[in-house]
Amino acid sequence: GAGVSQSPSNKVTEKGKDVELRCDPISGHTALYWYRQSLGQGLEFLIYFQGNSAPDKSGLPSDRFSAERTGGSVSTLTIQRTQQEDSAVYLCASSQQGASYEQYFGPGTRLTVT
Amino acid sequence: AQSVTQLGSHVSVSEGALVLLRCNYSSSVPPYLFWYVQYPNQGLQLLLKYTSAATLVKGINGFEAEFKKSETSFHLTKPSAHMSDAAEYFCAVNRPNSGYALNFGKGTSLLVTP
Numbered sequence: 001g002a003g004v005s006q007s008p009s010n011k012v013t014e015k016g017k018d019v020e021l022r023c024d025p026i027s028g029h030t031a032l033y034w035y036r037q038s039l040g041q042g043l044e045f046l047i048y049f050q051g052n053s054a055p056d057k058s059g060l061p062s063d064r065f066s067a068e069r070t071g072g073s074v075s076t077l078t079i080q081r082t083q084q085e086d087s088a089v090y091l092c093a094s095s096q097q098g099a100s101y102e103q104y105f106g107p108g109t110r111l112t113v114t
Numbered sequence: 115a116q117s118v119t120q121l122g123s124h125v126s127v128s129e130g131a132l133v134l135l136r137c138n139y140s141s142s143v144p145p146y147l148f149w150y151v152q153y154p155n156q157g158l159q160l161l162l163k164y165t166s167a168a169t170l171v172k173g174i175n176g177f178e179a180e181f182k183k184s185e186t187s188f189h190l191t192k193p194s195a196h197m198s199d200a201a202e203y204f205c206a207v208n209r210p211n212s213g214y215a216l217n218f219g220k221g222t223s224l225l226v227t228p
Binding site for chain 1: 146150156157158159160163165204206209214215216217218219220221
């Protein structure tokens with residue numbers, strides 16, 4: 001079946017602009033995660049959605065970052081007033097409920113802020 | 115906080131030699147531990163996971179890892195390296211109080227030489 005998909009695959013934006021990154025999880029997966037992969041920081045957790053529960057936003061680096069998940073499926077990560085340090089690969093993953101369930105990762109969106 | 119430390123950002127082995135990638139964890143509660151692999155220009159893929167069952171865990175592509183509580187370690191091994199094993203390897207532990215999101219190590223880049 002289809003895996004996790006993300007769009008766009010690449011995004012170049014000017015400093016100060018807002019960007020939206022999209023994630024389509026695997027059908028039936030109730031958990032959805034956003035991570036960020038950058039040279040200096042490695043892989044960082046950003047936010048976690050589980051079903052209809054309030055999301056865990058403890059990994060978001062600043063209030064410029066927000067995310068929503070509509071209808072328990074598609075998720076959008078929004079970065080407002082982008083900064084150069086936001087340049088990274090943004091990864092989305094989904095899984096069934098439970099820690100032992102494998103997280104399936106999407107190919108990522110490479111964001112470059114100029 | 116739950117965290118992992120990967121010793122050695124780069125490891126080089128000869129084809130056919132033993133692969134040993136080191137990971138130590140810090141956790142206030144029994145952890146769930148994971149190894150992921152990222153091949154060049156590809157997404158993250160789960161190699162294996164420890165979820166408090168057998169301490170010796172076998173994964174895909176001939177890899178295995180042993181959970182050693184006394185040493186707080188979860189090292190990844192493979193008896194005989196293959197050229198196709200060249201990739202970035204990430205150790206991860208489940209985040210506390212964040213559902214089942216993960217804290218990743220900085221990663222180890224494995225180079226396999228002929």
